[in-house]
Amino acid sequence: MNIVLWLVAAGALGACEVASRRIRRGWPTAAQVLRSARGHLAGRLVLVIGWVWLGWHVFAR
Amino acid sequence: MPPFGIESSAVTFSVAATVLAMSAVLAHRSSPALDWRVREASFGQSPDRAPTPDRAPVGLPARLPAEAIRDTSMRLSGTIAWMLAALVFVAVELWELFHAPRSTYPTLSSLANEVLGPGHRVVRAVAFMCWGACGLIVPSRPSRRA
Numbered sequence: 001m002n003i004v005l006w007l008v009a010a011g012a013l014g015a016c017e018v019a020s021r022r023i024r025r026g027w028p029t030a031a032q033v034l035r036s037a038r039g040h041l042a043g044r045l046v047l048v049i050g051w052v053w054l055g056w057h058v059f060a061r
Numbered sequence: 062m063p064p065f066g067i068e069s070s071a072v073t074f075s076v077a078a079t080v081l082a083m084s085a086v087l088a089h090r091s092s093p094a095l096d097w098r099v100r101e102a103s104f105g106q107s108p109d110r111a112p113t114p115d116r117a118p119v120g121l122p123a124r125l126p127a128e129a130i131r132d133t134s135m136r137l138s139g140t141i142a143w144m145l146a147a148l149v150f151v152a153v154e155l156w157e158l159f160h161a162p163r164s165t166y167p168t169l170s171s172l173a174n175e176v177l178g179p180g181h182r183v184v185r186a187v188a189f190m191c192w193g194a195c196g197l198i199v200p201s202r203p204s205r206r207a
Binding site for chain 2: 003005006009012015016020023047048054055060
């Protein structure tokens with residue numbers, strides 16, 4: 001299986017989270033990014049579309 | 062039901078619509094205008110003396126400008142890094158989606174199907190509940206911190 005690309009994507013997300021825990025000052029954590037995205041209408045719209053897409057992909061089978 | 066068929070998609074989208082409606086109702090019920098704590102705290106006070114959690118506390122020393130600039134620049138670079146990581150994730154999904162066969166190019170759903178497929182009822186039910194709970198939080202505006 002061509003799993004390497006998925007490992008790279010997961011590694012990029014994990015590296016951002018580790019950087020936010022290590023650097024601390026200024027660099028946002030995943031929770032802070034999601035929180036700031038929820039503060040705007042466009043951000044909430046993107047998150048809702050992503051949430052529906054995820055549920056459809058995982059559970060509609 | 063066949064995968065991504067009309068029936069299974071209709072069920073998923075119906076649940077999603079119900080969860081979004083519940084989230085809207087919950088957000089309306091917990092709005093500050095209906096919160097008795099906010100009403101009692103601001104009762105008898107003029108609007109300019111009402112509690113403002115966002116305002117910086119009086120008496121604390123102001124931060125150095127260089128420190129604040131460094132924080133802002135780190136926040137900006139961190140946000141860009143998060144956006145790039147999310148873009149990589151989307152790019153991988155699209156790359157796998159438009160290539161075949163699926164066993165060699167697995168999408169997120171085909172990977173998830175290994176652990177959340179119809180054969181794994183308990184894990185699937187737990188994941189479905191978690192997904193629904195996320196749907197209650199995601200469309201709502203974040204509450205202010207005290």
